[in-house]
Amino acid sequence: MSKDISAQLHPGLGQEEAPAARASAWLRSGGLVLAGSLLAAVCAHIVLPLYFTPVPLSLAPFAVLLLGLLLSPRLAAATFAAYLAEGALGLPVFAPTPALPGLAHLLGPTGGYLLAYPLAAALIAFLLGRTGRGFAPALVSAGLGSLVILAGGALWMAAFTHASLQAVFSLAVLPFLPGDALKVAAAAGVAAGWTRLRRRRL
Numbered sequence: 001m002s003k004d005i006s007a008q009l010h011p012g013l014g015q016e017e018a019p020a021a022r023a024s025a026w027l028r029s030g031g032l033v034l035a036g037s038l039l040a041a042v043c044a045h046i047v048l049p050l051y052f053t054p055v056p057l058s059l060a061p062f063a064v065l066l067l068g069l070l071l072s073p074r075l076a077a078a079t080f081a082a083y084l085a086e087g088a089l090g091l092p093v094f095a096p097t098p099a100l101p102g103l104a105h106l107l108g109p110t111g112g113y114l115l116a117y118p119l120a121a122a123l124i125a126f127l128l129g130r131t132g133r134g135f136a137p138a139l140v141s142a143g144l145g146s147l148v149i150l151a152g153g154a155l156w157m158a159a160f161t162h163a164s165l166q167a168v169f170s171l172a173v174l175p176f177l178p179g180d181a182l183k184v185a186a187a188a189g190v191a192a193g194w195t196r197l198r199r200r201r202l
Contacts (some may be wrong), residue, residue, distance in 0.1 A: 036079035041093035068124025069191035076121035112156020
């Protein structure tokens with residue numbers, strides 16, 4: 001029975017299915033947001049403190065890059081907005097270094113990186129949607145998103161410490177460039193592999 005004939009025989013069926021479909025979509029989106037924020041929290045706790053800067057090496061940016069490559073712009077931004085809200089409410093989702101609770105951590109020396117996460121994730125998803133799903137487009141999109149995170153951290157650090165641009169670059173950007181390059185490449189590789197796997201299944 002075609003959808004048109006079914007709709008004629010059961011005129012209320014479409015109206016009943018539409019709210020159920022919307023509810024299912026909302027539940028799926030909510031699940032993705034919660035799962036993504038959990039991944040970000042786990043990655044944020046894999047850290048290596050650096051003695052010369054208050055900013056530790058962390059895998060949290062990898063979560064931003066990867067989820068930006070896998071989710072839509074709206075879901076990517078929502079995931080990291082939820083992550084920031086969880087941290088501001090005192091949930092242990094932020095990196096343990098610096099040891100600041102809740103909102104104080106968000107407003108501390110690393111706050112610029114954190115606040116840049118939703119924008120970076122949404123930008124990555126937007127760029128990838130416009131350029132394609134291969135490794136090279138993912139690499140470029142993730143690379144630009146990584147620069148957004150570093151820029152957010154540097155600008156915040158400059159306002160937080162009132163240090164010179166050279167000092168801020170040395171504290172907030174330079175030490176993280178090699179590690180971020182690896183995170184960009186890893187995220188692009190995982191995302192490209194996931195895309196190929198889905199295509200084979202389809």
